[in-house]
Amino acid sequence: MDLDAISQHFFGTTDIDTLDPDALEAGRERVSIAFGTEREPGRRFALWAVLRATGHAPAPHVAFKDSREIRAAEAYAAAIGYAERADD
Numbered sequence: 661m662d663l664d665a666i667s668q669h670f671f672g673t674t675d676i677d678t679l680d681p682d683a684l685e686a687g688r689e690r691v692s693i694a695f696g697t698e699r700e701p702g703r704r705f706a707l708w709a710v711l712r713a714t715g716h717a718p719a720p721h722v723a724f725k726d727s728r729e730i731r732a733a734e735a736y737a738a739a740i741g742y743a744e745r746a747d748d
Contacts, residue, residue: 663706663710666691666706666707666710667710670687670690670691670694670710671683671684671687671690672687676713676714684714687714688711688714688716691707691710691711691714692711692716694707695707695708695711695723701726701729704723704724704729705729705732705733708723708724708733709736712736712737712740713740720733720734720737
């Protein structure tokens, strides 16, 4: 999935940083619903990554049942956390 397409579809913009708190929360809710109903693993992971980026993703072991997906989500979260710390 294309991140800009996800952002446009669920948040109405490709620049999430410009959203007011209510619009951001509404977009998060739409992503959460889509994540909960999506069955295709790649799309589920992309939606989870968007939730993670907006601070509202469930823990990997809660979000995924497949051990490979859990490890991938943990690795992604660790990499993002490392990048965030490096930016500080």
